[in-house]
Amino acid sequence: MTRTIPEWHGRTDDSAPPARVKARIVMAQGGICACGCGVKLGVAGEGVEFDHTMALILGGENRETNLRALRRPCHKRKTAHDVAQKSTEARKRGKHLGIAPKSARPLPGGRNSKFKIKIGGGIVPR
Numbered sequence: 226m227t228r229t230i231p232e233w234h235g236r237t238d239d240s241a242p243p244a245r246v247k248a249r250i251v252m253a254q255g256g257i258c259a260c261g262c263g264v265k266l267g268v269a270g271e272g273v274e275f276d277h278t279m280a281l282i283l284g285g286e287n288r289e290t291n292l293r294a295l296r297r298p299c300h301k302r303k304t305a306h307d308v309a310q311k312s313t314e315a316r317k318r319g320k321h322l323g324i325a326p327k328s329a330r331p332l333p334g335g336r337n338s339k340f341k342i343k344i345g346g347g348i349v350p351r
């Protein structure tokens with residue numbers, strides 16, 4: 226009977242997993258990229274990167290069960306997706322809370338515009 230190994234949990238979000246944890250993650254995946262592309266990890270000097278399945282910026286935890294090994298291009302794509310999702314959420318939250326940043330160009334005829342639209346339809350400077 227083997228002893229159970231406690232799950233690694235980073236002290237802070239910046240804590241990098243130690244080599245033994247990285248090895249466990251790669252071995253658990255059978256040495257294959259976890260994104261589903263099916264390509265073997267570490268070929269052609271691509272480098273193995275460790276990705277938080279639920280990104281830290283989206284509330285994920287820095288722990289072993291939330292980590293997976295990806296190839297560099299796959300990790301780049303995943304990170305771009307996470308950042309886009311975070312940006313969309315931030316914009317929606319800001320709009321909901323009424324603190325959305327003003328658009329660069331005011332709507333024509335809006336209160337921030339230099340022009341106003343008269344009831345009759347004419348456009349005149351404010």
Ligand SMILES: [Zn+2]
Nearest residue numbers: 258260262299
């Ligand atoms: Zn992949």
